[in-house]
Amino acid sequence: MKTYTRQVQYYETDKMKVVHHSNYIRYFEEARSNFMKQIGCDIRNIESNGIVIPNVDAYARYIKPLRFFDEFIVETRLVKFNGASFEFEYKIVLPCGTIAATGHTAHCFATEDKLIPVSIKRKFPEIYEKMKSQVEC
Amino acid sequence: MKTYTRQVQYYETDKMKVVHHSNYIRYFEEARSNFMKQIGCDIRNIESNGIVIPNVDAYARYIKPLRFFDEFIVETRLVKFNGASFEFEYKIVLPCGTIAATGHTAHCFATEDKLIPVSIKRKFPEIYEKMKSQVEC
Amino acid sequence: MKTYTRQVQYYETDKMKVVHHSNYIRYFEEARSNFMKQIGCDIRNIESNGIVIPNVDAYARYIKPLRFFDEFIVETRLVKFNGASFEFEYKIVLPCGTIAATGHTAHCFATEDKLIPVSIKRKFPEIYEKMKSQVEC
Amino acid sequence: MKTYTRQVQYYETDKMKVVHHSNYIRYFEEARSNFMKQIGCDIRNIESNGIVIPNVDAYARYIKPLRFFDEFIVETRLVKFNGASFEFEYKIVLPCGTIAATGHTAHCFATEDKLIPVSIKRKFPEIYEKMKSQVEC
Numbered sequence: 001m002k003t004y005t006r007q008v009q010y011y012e013t014d015k016m017k018v019v020h021h022s023n024y025i026r027y028f029e030e031a032r033s034n035f036m037k038q039i040g041c042d043i044r045n046i047e048s049n050g051i052v053i054p055n056v057d058a059y060a061r062y063i064k065p066l067r068f069f070d071e072f073i074v075e076t077r078l079v080k081f082n083g084a085s086f087e088f089e090y091k092i093v094l095p096c097g098t099i100a101a102t103g104h105t106a107h108c109f110a111t112e113d114k115l116i117p118v119s120i121k122r123k124f125p126e127i128y129e130k131m132k133s134q135v136e137c
Numbered sequence: 138m139k140t141y142t143r144q145v146q147y148y149e150t151d152k153m154k155v156v157h158h159s160n161y162i163r164y165f166e167e168a169r170s171n172f173m174k175q176i177g178c179d180i181r182n183i184e185s186n187g188i189v190i191p192n193v194d195a196y197a198r199y200i201k202p203l204r205f206f207d208e209f210i211v212e213t214r215l216v217k218f219n220g221a222s223f224e225f226e227y228k229i230v231l232p233c234g235t236i237a238a239t240g241h242t243a244h245c246f247a248t249e250d251k252l253i254p255v256s257i258k259r260k261f262p263e264i265y266e267k268m269k270s271q272v273e274c
Numbered sequence: 275m276k277t278y279t280r281q282v283q284y285y286e287t288d289k290m291k292v293v294h295h296s297n298y299i300r301y302f303e304e305a306r307s308n309f310m311k312q313i314g315c316d317i318r319n320i321e322s323n324g325i326v327i328p329n330v331d332a333y334a335r336y337i338k339p340l341r342f343f344d345e346f347i348v349e350t351r352l353v354k355f356n357g358a359s360f361e362f363e364y365k366i367v368l369p370c371g372t373i374a375a376t377g378h379t380a381h382c383f384a385t386e387d388k389l390i391p392v393s394i395k396r397k398f399p400e401i402y403e404k405m406k407s408q409v410e411c
Numbered sequence: 412m413k414t415y416t417r418q419v420q421y422y423e424t425d426k427m428k429v430v431h432h433s434n435y436i437r438y439f440e441e442a443r444s445n446f447m448k449q450i451g452c453d454i455r456n457i458e459s460n461g462i463v464i465p466n467v468d469a470y471a472r473y474i475k476p477l478r479f480f481d482e483f484i485v486e487t488r489l490v491k492f493n494g495a496s497f498e499f500e501y502k503i504v505l506p507c508g509t510i511a512a513t514g515h516t517a518h519c520f521a522t523e524d525k526l527i528p529v530s531i532k533r534k535f536p537e538i539y540e541k542m543k544s545q546v547e548c
Binding site for chain 2: 015016018021022023025026029047052054055056057058059060061062065112115
């Protein structure tokens with residue numbers, strides 16, 4: 001599990017005066033990019049080798065609204081990984097410990113040009129091992 | 138079921154050259170607002186009476202990527218409704234009939250100030266009836 | 275001058291209960307893409323030939339706020355064009371005639387890989403002529 | 412002048428593989444919120460007293476594109492302030508010193524309900540003094 005800290009921006013709120021629900025999917029992505037960086041996998045390097053990482057699905061459950069300038073922590077767990085596809089789980093937590101939201105996303109590796117699914121096991125053994133070692137059940 | 142037609146905008150794409158996955162959650166919202174309008178329920182009227190309609194959750198499954206200027210149809214179905222909470226299902230379809238994505242969202246009615254869940258059955262009987270009559274199983 | 279009609283979406287509002295100011299820059303882009311389509315220039319065709327159209331600058335002046343579900347018209351004028359760079363002016367107008375915002379953007383044509391400015395005069399004479407013929411002073 | 416450091420997120424890129432130009436307006440806002448916080452003015456406090464701070468205009472000039480995961484610094488200067496309206500100037504700088512973009516925004520203070528311009532000189536003398544003391548020519 002890795003954590004990522006963030007503050008709500010004004011443009012992320014909506015007329016309900018809370019963060020618009022679509023932005024949680026973006027917070028998950030930010031936390032995921034940061035998770036990858038923390039474990040030593042730079043997504044830019046993967047992409048510069050012609051491999052992209054599209055979402056297969058995305059889910060968010062909204063428990064307590066986030067408001068402008070709230071600070072929050074995203075707890076990110078890699079819960080599945082087989083070299084071709086993987087899944088993350090997220091918990092958005094306020095500094096006081098209250099859970100604001102939870103969610104999960106599924107991803108695969110794919111070729112940049114035609115988005116054909118591929119395994120990175122042979123092509124990127126180092127990334128494979130780094131991600132594999134992070135899987136929590 | 139109601140349909141809503143839309144075209145992909147440039148700012149909705151990402152460096153993978155497809156629509157960023159978070160935007161599907163926004164497409165669902167657009168289709169939902171339009172669904173409500175089509176059945177004669179203006180969300181502005183509901184909100185001007187102090188009732189807001191937050192998301193309880195949101196899910197999207199990405200099947201075939203949408204690209205810049207693609208035209209697509211969102212098919213929106215109200216699948217549950219009890220006056221206090223309700224659920225929509227979505228299908229994003231290309232003009233050729235290919236399904237690009239599916240998803241669902243859950244919502245409740247809540248007071249604007251403190252986001253306390255409420256039923257609209259007594260306060261807005263007309264909206265209650267209109268939505269009730271649209272439920273598909 | 276070409277017109278483009280649009281309705282404000284919920285996710286475009288902010289906690290001030292009006293459209294967030296950054297979204298006007300996106301409305302200008304939508305209107306611009308639509309302008310190009312109306313004059314018979316498909317941006318997808320230009321891009322598939324390795325030419326992209328980055329912004330050089332962008333300006334918006336906010337006169338009257340747009341609110342959720344407001345319908346508005348963007349009036350788009352091409353005011354400069356020399357084959358290598360060009361400028362658009364925009365007016366966002368409510369159905370009652372009130373001006374909600376104005377703005378302008380400057381663009382150039384550039385190679386996709388390194389974003390090096392190029393003229394389309396020789397490579398795309400047809401697009402050159404179509405755009406040239408639209409310039410208003 | 413205050414600085415604000417940020418990293419480009421994936422969802423901020425577009426199919427040109429650079430940050431979409433509309434997001435610079437959002438970066439300016441982030442930097443501005445942070446500027447206010449650094450000088451001891453919490454926008455939440457101002458808003459909870461019924462005063463909002465709409466944009467009067469916004470301008471961005473794009474010099475060198477930002478790409479995914481680029482780190483950048485926003486240098487923010489308050490260049491005009493009279494208690495009723497004010498202007499900021501921004502410079503987006505890469506760690507190597509290269510200027511990626513510049514811009515400016517104008518703002519006013521206004522009542523939350525009808526967005527009527529007001530001066531904060533009498534109502535918020537402390538904020539008035541703090542902002543006044545930051546003005547650079």
